[in-house]
Amino acid sequence: xxxxxxxWVIASNTxxxxxxxxxxxxxxxxxxxxxxxxxxVSALSYVERERIFQDVGLAAIRLFSVGIxxxxxxxxxxxxxxxxxxxxxxxxxISRSEFLVGKYVGLxxxxxxxxxxxxxxxxxxxxxxxxxxxxxxxxxxxxxxIEVMVIVAVATLFSAFTTPLLSSLFSVGIYMLGHLxxxxxxxxxxxxxxxxxxxxxxxxxxxxNLESFNLSLHAAHGLPISAAEIWLPVAYGIGYAAALLCxxxxxxxxxxxx
Amino acid sequence: xxxxxxxxxxxxxxxKDVRPxxxxxxxxxxxxxxxxxxxGEIFGFVGPNGAGKTTMLKVLMGLIxxxxxxxxxLGHDVGETEFRRQVGFLPENPYFYDYLTGREILRFYxxxxxxxxxxxxxxxxxxxxxxxxSDAADARLRTYSKGMLQRIGIAQALIHDPEVVFxxxxxxxxxxxxxxxxxxxxxxxxxxxxxxxxxxxxxxxxEMLCDRVAILVAGRIRFQGRLEDFLDGDERESDVxxxxxxxxxxxxxxxxxxxxxxxHGTRVELRVKEKEVADLxxxxxxxxxxxxxxxxxxxxxxxxxxxxxxxxxxSS
Numbered sequence: 001x002x003x004x005x006x007x008w009v010i011a012s013n014t015x016x017x018x019x020x021x022x023x024x025x026x027x028x029x030x031x032x033x034x035x036x037x038x039x040x041v042s043a044l045s046y047v048e049r050e051r052i053f054q055d056v057g058l059a060a061i062r063l064f065s066v067g068i069x070x071x072x073x074x075x076x077x078x079x080x081x082x083x084x085x086x087x088x089x090x091x092x093x094i095s096r097s098e099f100l101v102g103k104y105v106g107l108x109x110x111x112x113x114x115x116x117x118x119x120x121x122x123x124x125x126x127x128x129x130x131x132x133x134x135x136x137x138x139x140x141x142x143x144x145x146i147e148v149m150v151i152v153a154v155a156t157l158f159s160a161f162t163t164p165l166l167s168s169l170f171s172v173g174i175y176m177l178g179h180l181x182x183x184x185x186x187x188x189x190x191x192x193x194x195x196x197x198x199x200x201x202x203x204x205x206x207x208x209n210l211e212s213f214n215l216s217l218h219a220a221h222g223l224p225i226s227a228a229e230i231w232l233p234v235a236y237g238i239g240y241a242a243a244l245l246c247x248x249x250x251x252x253x254x255x256x257x258x
Numbered sequence: 259x260x261x262x263x264x265x266x267x268x269x270x271x272x273x274k275d276v277r278p279x280x281x282x283x284x285x286x287x288x289x290x291x292x293x294x295x296x297x298g299e300i301f302g303f304v305g306p307n308g309a310g311k312t313t314m315l316k317v318l319m320g321l322i323x324x325x326x327x328x329x330x331x332l333g334h335d336v337g338e339t340e341f342r343r344q345v346g347f348l349p350e351n352p353y354f355y356d357y358l359t360g361r362e363i364l365r366f367y368x369x370x371x372x373x374x375x376x377x378x379x380x381x382x383x384x385x386x387x388x389x390x391x392s393d394a395a396d397a398r399l400r401t402y403s404k405g406m407l408q409r410i411g412i413a414q415a416l417i418h419d420p421e422v423v424f425x426x427x428x429x430x431x432x433x434x435x436x437x438x439x440x441x442x443x444x445x446x447x448x449x450x451x452x453x454x455x456x457x458x459x460x461x462x463x464x465e466m467l468c469d470r471v472a473i474l475v476a477g478r479i480r481f482q483g484r485l486e487d488f489l490d491g492d493e494r495e496s497d498v499x500x501x502x503x504x505x506x507x508x509x510x511x512x513x514x515x516x517x518x519x520x521x522h523g524t525r526v527e528l529r530v531k532e533k534e535v536a537d538l539x540x541x542x543x544x545x546x547x548x549x550x551x552x553x554x555x556x557x558x559x560x561x562x563x564x565x566x567x568x569x570x571x572x573s574s
Contacts, residue, residue: 009369020357084353091347092370256322
C-alpha cells in the first residue's frame with residue numbers, strides 16, 4: 001500500500017537538503033545574472049530590444065532549470081546508496097518505490113522553487129525595462145516546469161541503477177535528442193536510406209518530445225497560444241514522467257545494496 | 259508464523275551468490291545459513307571480517323535478496339515493508355544526512371516510522387536523553403564525532419520502540435567510554451524485553467552481553483548455541499597449582515593426563531580435563547605435594563573462535 005505521507009516525508013527532506021546546499025544558491029545566482037545580462041545584450045540592438053531580452057531571459061530560465069534538474073537528478077538515488085544513507089531509511093516501514101517517488105517529487109519541487117525564483121527575477125527585469133509580460137510568458141515558464149518534470153524522471157531512472165557520470169551522459173543525450181526528435185522524424189520521412197525512416201519513428205515515439213514544451217517563441221513574439229498547446233504537453237509530460245518512474249521503481253525494487 | 263511466538267528471527271538455508279565485477283563466475287558469500295533468535299535474548303552473530311555477517315544482516319533488512327532459502331522476522335518475510343514498524347537497524351559505520359541536526363534526523367525517522375505527531379517530540383527527547391545527546395540535539399550532524407554518530411544511530415533504531423533491534427558492529431571504532439555507553443544501552447533494551455541481534459567481531463563484548471551466539475566463518479555457521487554450552491563436560495578444564503612436586507612426577511603427569519604444564523621449580527601449574535582432577539590430586543598428595551589451588555578454567559570465546567577458523571581453513 002503506497003503511503004503519500006511517507007512519500008512526502010522523503011520529498012520534503014529532499015527540498016530541505018537543497019535549501020541548505022550552498023551550491024544551489026550559486027547556480028541560482030548565475031541564472032539570475034544571465035537573465036539580467038539579457039538587458040545588456042538587448043541594449044546592443046536598435047530594434048526589438050524587449051524581444052531580445054525576453055528571448056535571452058526565457059532561454060536562461062530553461063537552460064538553468066534543466067541544468068539544475070540533471071545536475072541534482074543524476075546523483076539523486078546513487079548518492080543515497082553511495083553514502084549508505086539509504087540503509088537506515090529502508091529499514092523503516094517504507095518501500096523502495098515510495099522512497100524513489102519521494103526523492104523524485106522532492107527534486108521536482110526544488111526545481112520548481114528555483115524556477116519560481118528565476119521567474120520573479122525575469123518578471124522584475126521585464127517590468128523595469130518596460131518589456132510586456134502576459135499569460136503567454138506564464139504558459140512558457142509553466143511548460144518549462146513540465147519539461148523539468150520529465151528531465152528529472154529521466155535522471156532519476158538512470159540514477160536508480162548507474163553512476164552519476166553515466167547518468168549525466170545519458171540524461172544530457174536524451175535531453176538533446178528529445179529536442180530533435182521532431183526534426184529527425186521529418187528528416188527520416190524525407191530521406192531514402194532504408195531503415196532510417198523506421199529508426200526515426202521509433203526514436204520519436206520512445207524518447208520524450210521536449211520541443212512540445214517549448215513556448216518561448218510564442219511568448220517572446222506575442223503569438224497566440226491555443227488551450228491544446230498547453231494541456232496536451234502537460235498531459236504528455238505527466239504521463240511520460242509517470243511511465244519513467246514506473247520503470248525506475250521496477251529496476252530499483254530489484255537492486256541489491258551491497 | 260513463529261513457533262509459539264518465541265522465534266523472532268528464523269533463517270533457513272539462506273544462500274547468497276554474487277557476481278564480482280562483470281564476470282560470469284559466481285562467488286558464494288553465504289552457504290545455507292540457518293539460525294533462530296528467540297524473543298528477549300541478545301544474540302551475537304560472530305565472525306572474522308569478511309565472513310558474511312553484514313551480508314546476512316542485509317538479507318534480514320531486505321537490503322539484498324537471498325539467492326535461495328528463507329528468512330523471516332516476527333513471522334514476516336524480510337521482503338515485506340509494514341512489519342518494519344517493529345524492527346530497528348543500526349548499520350556498521352552509519353551515515354546520516356549531515357545537514358540535519360540530531361533532533362531533526364530523529365524526527366525524520368520518527369515520521370517515516372509512523373510515530374504519531376502528538377508523541378513525537380516527547381519520544382525524540384527521551385531518545386536523545388538515553389543516548390546522552392540532549393546537549394548536542396540542535397547541532398548539525400556534520401559536527402558530530404564518530405561516537406556521537408553511533409549513538410544517534412542507536413537512537414534512530416529505537417525511535418519507534420521496535421520489538422527487535424539489529425546492530426551491525428555497534429562498538430566498532432569507539433573508545434572505552436563510548437563502548438560502555440553502547441553496552442549499557444543494549445542491556446537496557448534487554449531489560450525492556452527487546453530482542454537484540456548483534457553482529458560483532460569484538461569477542462569481549464559478546465562474552466559480556468550475549469545469551470547465545472552463532473559463529474560464522476567463510477559464510478558457514480560453525481557453532482550456534484548458548485555460550486555456556488560451547489563446551490560439553492568432557493572438554494571442561496581446570497587449572498591445578500601444586501608445590502613441592504618432584505620434577506619427574508610433574509613430567510609424568512604431563513604425559514599421563516595430557517596436561518599442559520607451566521612453571522618450574524617447586525611450584526607448577528597444570529591444566530587438566532575436569533574429570534581427571536580428582537585422580538591427579540590424589541597422586542600428587544601421595545607423592546607429598548601440596549595443593550595450592552584448583553580453579554575451573556573457562557575457555558575463552560576467542561579460543562573457540564580461533565578453533566572454528568582453523569577447522570574451516572583445514573576443511574577448505
